[in-house]
Amino acid sequence: MKPVSVILTFIYSLLSLFSYSQQEIAPVPHHATPVEAPLAGVLTGKITDAHTGEPLPGASIYVHDLKKGTISDDKGQYRLTNLNTGKYLIEITYRGYSTIIETVSVNGETHKDFALQEAVVENEEVTVTGVSSATRIKQSPQPVEVLKKEQLFNVSATNAIDALTKTVPGVNGLSTGPAISKPFIRGLGYNRVVTINDGIRQEGQQWGDEHGIEIDDYSIQRIEVLKGPASLMYGSDALAGVINIITQRPVADGHITANLLGEYQTNNALRGFYGDAAGTKNGFSWNVYGSYKGAEDYKNKYDGRVYNSKFYNKNFGGMLGYTGTWGYSHLMVSNFDQHIGMIEGDRDSATGAFIKAMPGGLEGIPTHEDFKTITPEVPYQHIRHFKVSTDNNFKVGKTNLDVTIGYQQNQRQEYGNPDEANTPDAWFNLKTINYALRWHLPSTQNWKTTIGVTGMSQNNTNEAAEVIIPDYDLFDIGGFVFTQYHKNKLSLNGGIRFDSRHVTGKPMDIDNQLKFTGFTRNFSNVSGSVGLSYATSDLVTLKFNVARGFRAPNLAELASNGAHEGTNRYEVGANDLKSETSLQIDGGFELNSQHVSLETSLFYNHLTNFIFYEKVLNAAGTDSILTDPDSGDDLNVYRFDQNNANLYGAELALDIHPHPLDWLHFRNAFSYTRAQFSNEVAGTKDIPFIPAARLFTDLAVTFLPKGKTLRNLHMNLESDYTFKQDHPFTGFDTETATPDYWLINAGIGGDFVSKGKTLFSLRFTAYNLGDVAYQNHLSRLKYTAVNNVTGRMGVFNMGRNFGIKLNVPLDFIWN
Numbered sequence: 001m002k003p004v005s006v007i008l009t010f011i012y013s014l015l016s017l018f019s020y021s022q023q024e025i026a027p028v029p030h031h032a033t034p035v036e037a038p039l040a041g042v043l044t045g046k047i048t049d050a051h052t053g054e055p056l057p058g059a060s061i062y063v064h065d066l067k068k069g070t071i072s073d074d075k076g077q078y079r080l081t082n083l084n085t086g087k088y089l090i091e092i093t094y095r096g097y098s099t100i101i102e103t104v105s106v107n108g109e110t111h112k113d114f115a116l117q118e119a120v121v122e123n124e125e126v127t128v129t130g131v132s133s134a135t136r137i138k139q140s141p142q143p144v145e146v147l148k149k150e151q152l153f154n155v156s157a158t159n160a161i162d163a164l165t166k167t168v169p170g171v172n173g174l175s176t177g178p179a180i181s182k183p184f185i186r187g188l189g190y191n192r193v194v195t196i197n198d199g200i201r202q203e204g205q206q207w208g209d210e211h212g213i214e215i216d217d218y219s220i221q222r223i224e225v226l227k228g229p230a231s232l233m234y235g236s237d238a239l240a241g242v243i244n245i246i247t248q249r250p251v252a253d254g255h256i257t258a259n260l261l262g263e264y265q266t267n268n269a270l271r272g273f274y275g276d277a278a279g280t281k282n283g284f285s286w287n288v289y290g291s292y293k294g295a296e297d298y299k300n301k302y303d304g305r306v307y308n309s310k311f312y313n314k315n316f317g318g319m320l321g322y323t324g325t326w327g328y329s330h331l332m333v334s335n336f337d338q339h340i341g342m343i344e345g346d347r348d349s350a351t352g353a354f355i356k357a358m359p360g361g362l363e364g365i366p367t368h369e370d371f372k373t374i375t376p377e378v379p380y381q382h383i384r385h386f387k388v389s390t391d392n393n394f395k396v397g398k399t400n401l402d403v404t405i406g407y408q409q410n411q412r413q414e415y416g417n418p419d420e421a422n423t424p425d426a427w428f429n430l431k432t433i434n435y436a437l438r439w440h441l442p443s444t445q446n447w448k449t450t451i452g453v454t455g456m457s458q459n460n461t462n463e464a465a466e467v468i469i470p471d472y473d474l475f476d477i478g479g480f481v482f483t484q485y486h487k488n489k490l491s492l493n494g495g496i497r498f499d500s501r502h503v504t505g506k507p508m509d510i511d512n513q514l515k516f517t518g519f520t521r522n523f524s525n526v527s528g529s530v531g532l533s534y535a536t537s538d539l540v541t542l543k544f545n546v547a548r549g550f551r552a553p554n555l556a557e558l559a560s561n562g563a564h565e566g567t568n569r570y571e572v573g574a575n576d577l578k579s580e581t582s583l584q585i586d587g588g589f590e591l592n593s594q595h596v597s598l599e600t601s602l603f604y605n606h607l608t609n610f611i612f613y614e615k616v617l618n619a620a621g622t623d624s625i626l627t628d629p630d631s632g633d634d635l636n637v638y639r640f641d642q643n644n645a646n647l648y649g650a651e652l653a654l655d656i657h658p659h660p661l662d663w664l665h666f667r668n669a670f671s672y673t674r675a676q677f678s679n680e681v682a683g684t685k686d687i688p689f690i691p692a693a694r695l696f697t698d699l700a701v702t703f704l705p706k707g708k709t710l711r712n713l714h715m716n717l718e719s720d721y722t723f724k725q726d727h728p729f730t731g732f733d734t735e736t737a738t739p740d741y742w743l744i745n746a747g748i749g750g751d752f753v754s755k756g757k758t759l760f761s762l763r764f765t766a767y768n769l770g771d772v773a774y775q776n777h778l779s780r781l782k783y784t785a786v787n788n789v790t791g792r793m794g795v796f797n798m799g800r801n802f803g804i805k806l807n808v809p810l811d812f813i814w815n
Contacts (some may be wrong), residue, residue: 064134132450143530188240229549231527250285267801275697307354313338341376345784352789468562476501494530564776682731694726741774
């Protein structure tokens, strides 16, 4: 079939899908022969080296759609049970070998062998983000990056988003110190990025500058990053993209595993500990995990120790699940508890030292003991995020039904009064119920189609005296249809979605005065996408995608009325704001050869009704200023407004691994984003919080892939150059230009083995070897107080930092 004919068929399929689905579920006449329940199938086979024919013990065989897998035994043989008749996307991985991703038809007892080729680079991955079922990344028209647990182990970071920004081009973090980093994708963040954790979208007051994502980085097994609008699958807020974090999934059948991890970093004496245990047997699976992390105040050569940058957090969770021929059901629970110091950056005018707030309205200079503790002092936050969810897949005739339901409670307490250090000034109590139903229709030879409904119900209450947003209720629901076509070298996917969101802001009296007027708003939008991936050869794949996304205004934008701590702003919402909508075009290509890998992506994004804040002027035409009744500080008044905007940019990743030096890798990654308003705002067209261009280069060598004592010895030297950002949003004195900076990092590590099994893995890292004093353009600490002694404004990022990680894996056969 010619590509043009396929595209026409694709469009017709979208228009006629509902009629098709009704035919599929039409009742069976009473005289028809009943359909028998499917018999349990078994997939068996052997994993071998394609060159030598030797078996590969310990190879992983995984079915993403069923969330189950196994490991080949000492003879390279594997066995997957409880499979219904049908087609499954199977992923076979083995370290040092090319991954095989293949669709296998299972009918009863099915035998399938796989022969893996030795490889020096990984070119194949599976994604479940932004699609209705597991899909080869090569067949996904939108750019998707996958980061595995082994890669995270090699990165020295203080939180999950920090780790992403160091490895994925186009992803940045808006930071407020080492513990708080908000994800930005291609220049857009806050509620414009949806973070998914184990199938549930993370909800934790994403509108706040100093609000992180409350996910423990030690527990992460895998991260998938989708760049570009994804409202089709996720509804409102997925305007910039999706970060899908997977922390819990069953281990290989017939195994009990355990893992112990320890970490230490020298700059802020960060110490972290993590442990987990999991098992799967006869369809029953379980796991438990827990972690603890604490850090003192970090330092750099300009500021010395940065007062109150300390933090500590603890996390625990677990899963119970069962898998049978009918499908699977998993129950997951997690509890994240974190204390974070808030860096104000105020200085003593005579010495330039940081100031410590003390009881009675007094101020002092922090002592050595103040810097060396991990317990934050006023002001600080205490965040608790509890989540329980169930993830289910049911076989219904020839179809499958996914059902996901989750409940999460995010309690954010902010402490700012030294006289009442244990009494929260602000307390947001956010409760969210998430739900999703996805019905996978019977797949044909080339088509896979899904109909779904997703949404959430949300309630927020204020439990303390300081209130910036009102109590509110929110309910949204969205229905979508998504279809995929694949034949030979051509893959197409796309669909359409309709969403409706209902928001009720409640009237509130503060100190016997009306502070919030009640209001009700309804938002509805249509979103969709269509894209293609075409393999021109075994080496080159072309990709193109067009997507429309949207975001309903959040409660801070609609109804805030109060001092936003740490920003020197008094914020006023606007009830009449419209939804943001985006139309983005993505194009790129991938080249994957034996010795060169190249990925490029270009994008253009037109945003309608982009929401930002602007300074309010008084009747005299000067800045409107209010006095914060709690702190006594004079604050500029800002309100939210809208303007159209355009963003465009590119990402490029090049990995060279020349023959015969297969142990050598020369990796390069470049990202660039430019963004402007359609009309000037306060004398500028530049948009706030746009990251600077960045060039990351990594020269790495890997030795001893089959060593008997030391295996996979990995050494690397990194060059991380961030260009100057000379297009800041200068309106209302919001941003200033940021100079360029160049960081040099290094690392060495490997696996220590005995009798072919890994005893432990050890990794040493060195970050910012030159001890460069720098400020990232997206660091909010850049705009704290001026040091009168040096004349420098704001607080600088972390200086030289050495780190060590130790990981001990354990694996037992469950007889």
